[in-house]
Amino acid sequence: MKTFKFLLLGAALALLLTGPALGADVSSHVMSFDFQQINEISVTGTPNLNISSAVAGQEPSEVTDSSSTCAITTNGANKRITANIDTAMPADVTLKVNVAVPSGSGTSQGDVTLTTSASSVVTGISHVADSNPTITYKLNATVQAGVLSTDTRTVTFTLSD
């Protein structure tokens, strides 16, 4: 009879304790997010630079235009902005560009002379979204350039590795 009570107690414990622990089931699903590389840049402004004066005895005075801005977003690291022009400048005329550092990320290369080859203007840009870095253009000419008619250049900015 003692054995019977023991076995009955075991069955009761199985019913009360073991049962609820096994009364469960699990199923699952995956939740994924594909964060793709984002490297976006846009430029606003149509700067107008006109050299028209000089200090007597010196080369023509440099002119500056800071009316342009660029907007940059990248989720990458150590990116750079390069700039180039579509057509070479006339002889003895130099066009320079200076792009401000976006939101404190990166290093400005200062005044960079624009050519038809891409040149770095800001380097070391990481994880930034800034819609307002200023772009400053400077136009220089020597007296050897002579008198030139109005001309245009397209400046292309690229955000890349």
Added chain:
Amino acid sequence: MRFSIRIFIIFLLVPLFFAAQTAHAAISITVTGSWVETIDKNDLISGAGSDLENTYTSVSGQISIDISGTSGPSDAWRIDIKKIDSIWNNSFHPYVMRTSAGTGGSVSGGASYQEVTDINAQFFSGSGDVTGINVQLRITGASIQINPDYYSTVLYYTVVDI
């Protein structure tokens, strides 16, 4: 006690032992669906110069849950939920919300967004067999500070017979 009686009792109690277990073990949960969200330049708030949208939400019935194997309409159960990360970023906060009651049985709770963590927490409860309980998913914490990568976590739904 005679040996034959002992054998008789053992044969009587062993089936009772297993019957007690199977009565509780029969409840089952089936989760159907998954959510893969691609986040790219089209998710910038206002193009170049702006950050990514912070929050992304799936469609209402992204996930469907079926509960079966209950002993009847009054057999109560609850759903617990947790996540186990694969590649993850601690800036992300995943949420779940029940958006329908499904068909059959009854369901209550879980009708507002609840964050899913690494620790099991009750999501909603109900009773009886129910099919087609819809769940909507949400994630917050996206920004351009997150490195480009394929992030993934697995959400585990546990049905507990109560």
